[in-house]
Amino acid sequence: MEIWINPACSKCRSAVGLLDAGGASYTVRRYLEDVPSADEIRAVLDRLGLEPWDITRTQEEAAKELGLKGWPRDAGARDRWIEALHAHPKLIQRPIITADDGTAVVGRSDEAVRSVLGR
Secondary structure, three states: OEEEEOOOOHHHHHHHHHHHHOOOOOEEEEOOOOOOOHHHHHHHHHHHOOOHHHHEOOOOHHHHHHOHHHOOOOHHHHHHHHHHHHHOHHHEOOOEEEOOOOOEEEOOOHHHHHHHOOO
């Protein structure tokens, strides 16, 4: 299991605490320092069953500068969104937990984090 975190994020710290309390074995990826490639983002999106705009933090300054709210949300724009997430990793919603069974969750809630325990 791997968790993508920003250590300054309270949701990330909470998720790590829940994983620890649940006895989970995991690795931490500080995705702002160890930026995921576009292919890694695609793979995580596939595991999540989501599209890039579903995991984009549109209130971040970079999102506003890029005008993301006005970007199309369709198959033709998917790679453009993924490239934006790669170029500006702060736009990636956090934490993202990839489970050993091939699934993943965005761990914004305690329930989502607990759902990966035992997978």
